[in-house]
Each structure stands twice: as C-alpha cells, then as structure tokens.
Amino acid sequence: xxxxxxxxxxxxxxxxxxxxxxxxxxxxxxxxxxxxxxxxxxxxxxxxxxxxxxxxxxxxxxxxxxxxxxxxxxxxxxxxxxxxxxxxxxxxxxxxxxxxxxxxxxxxxxxxxxxxxxxxxxxxxxxxxxxxxxxxxxxxxxxxxxxxxxxxxxxxxxxxxxxxxxxxxxxxxxxxxxxxxxxxxxxxxxxxxxxxxxxxxxxxxxxxxxxxxxxx
Numbered sequence: 001x002x003x004x005x006x007x008x009x010x011x012x013x014x015x016x017x018x019x020x021x022x023x024x025x026x027x028x029x030x031x032x033x034x035x036x037x038x039x040x041x042x043x044x045x046x047x048x049x050x051x052x053x054x055x056x057x058x059x060x061x062x063x064x065x066x067x068x069x070x071x072x073x074x075x076x077x078x079x080x081x082x083x084x085x086x087x088x089x090x091x092x093x094x095x096x097x098x099x100x101x102x103x104x105x106x107x108x109x110x111x112x113x114x115x116x117x118x119x120x121x122x123x124x125x126x127x128x129x130x131x132x133x134x135x136x137x138x139x140x141x142x143x144x145x146x147x148x149x150x151x152x153x154x155x156x157x158x159x160x161x162x163x164x165x166x167x168x169x170x171x172x173x174x175x176x177x178x179x180x181x182x183x184x185x186x187x188x189x190x191x192x193x194x195x196x197x198x199x200x201x202x203x204x205x206x207x208x209x210x211x212x213x214x215x216x
Contacts, residue, residue: 006077
C-alpha cells in the first residue's frame with residue numbers, strides 16, 4: 001500500500017470536500033452509452049476475453065486519473081499510487097465470488113494474473129475483504145441487461161469513497177454501431193461530473209482504438 005496524505009488546508013478542493021463529506025449519502029453516479037464496435041471486433045479477431053479486456057481498460061483509465069485514486073478515511077484524504085480491481089466472477093448457478101488482483105499496465109500479465117487466481121481457487125466462494133479495501137475499485141458487469149442506470153450498495157458508517165464501475169449488454173443501434181451502457185458511481189466529496197466526463201471520454205478513446213493501448 002503506497003499512499004500520501006493530502007494537505008486539506010491547502011487543497012484547492014477543500015470547500016467542495018467539506019460541502020459533501022458530511023452528507024448522509026454523498027455518492028452520485030453517471031451512466032452513458034459507449035461505442036464498443038471496434039472493441040468487440042478487436043477482441044473477437046484476437047480471441048480475447050471481452051470481460052477481462054474491458055476490466056483492464058476500465059482499471060487502466062481509473063489509474064490515470066487522480067480523483068479515482070483519492071480516498072476519504074476518518075477525516076483525512078489520501079491519494080493512492082495505484083488502485084486495484086476487485087471484481088465479480090460468476091461461479092455456478094447464481095453464485096459469484098470476488099477476485100482481487102494487483103493492477104499493472106502490462107495487459108498480458110494482467111490477464112495471466114486473473115487466470116492464475118481462478119485456477120488456484122478452483123471455484124470457491126470468496127466475498128470477504130481481507131485487504132485495505134481503500135486501495136480497490138469495485139467492478140462488475142451485467143451482460144444480460146442493457147440498463148439505463150444502476151445503484152451499488154455502499155458502506156454508510158462511515159460512508160466509503162471507493163468508485164464502482166459496471167457495464168451492461170451491448171446492442172446494435174439504428175446506425176449499426178454496438179453501444180454498451182457503462183456506469184460509474186463515486187463519492188462527490190472527491191470527484192465531480194467533470195472528472196467522470198474525463199474518465200468516460202478517455203475510456204471511449206481507448207475503445208475506439210484498442211490496438212493502440214493493448215499490446216499482445
């Protein structure tokens with residue numbers, strides 16, 4: 001765990017932080033449709049897992065934007081050097097498990113770490129948090145549903161500040177493009193709509209040209 005504390009007194013965001021941090025529910029979410037036409041073609045052409053590749057991109061973009069690495073903990077604000085995905089993995093019937101791996105920018109190693117974890121745990125149910133959860137981002141998907149909005153459960157005592165990311169089913173629109181909903185939920189004390197917009201725009205850029213960021 002590598003992090004540094006933000007000097008709140010000299011933080012440009014101090015007023016915004018103090019405005020939202022004491023609210024009983026300071027989380028907000030944004031959902032938008034992203035064009036995944038090129039991304040789907042890329043994964044199929046290279047026989048890549050859609051989920052694992054999308055997980056890599058969503059985690060990579062989160063690490064590129066500091067607001068996604070900020071955490072509010074007991075009245076202090078910290079910025080983590082890196083945040084790591086904790087994501088759902090469907091096991092059997094209607095059961096799932098959480099998988100946690102360390103993020104690293106090398107795509108092939110990132111996917112290999114997922115495969116190694118799955119093989120070593122052999123389908124066991126694991127939903128307990130045994131790490132510093134503040135260094136995580138929570139990621140899931142609903143590939144069966146094209147949703148317009150989604151709300152995630154959060155800890156309320158105290159209110160946590162971990163971003164949640166979820167994507168849904170992609171469908172062809174009237175222009176023949178494949179559009180997929182993606183939702184980001186975050187604590188408003190640490191992030192605004194501008195930051196979320198920047199996240200969506202950067203992710204959309206990568207989805208349009210995945211061959212530029214994924215080294216096979």
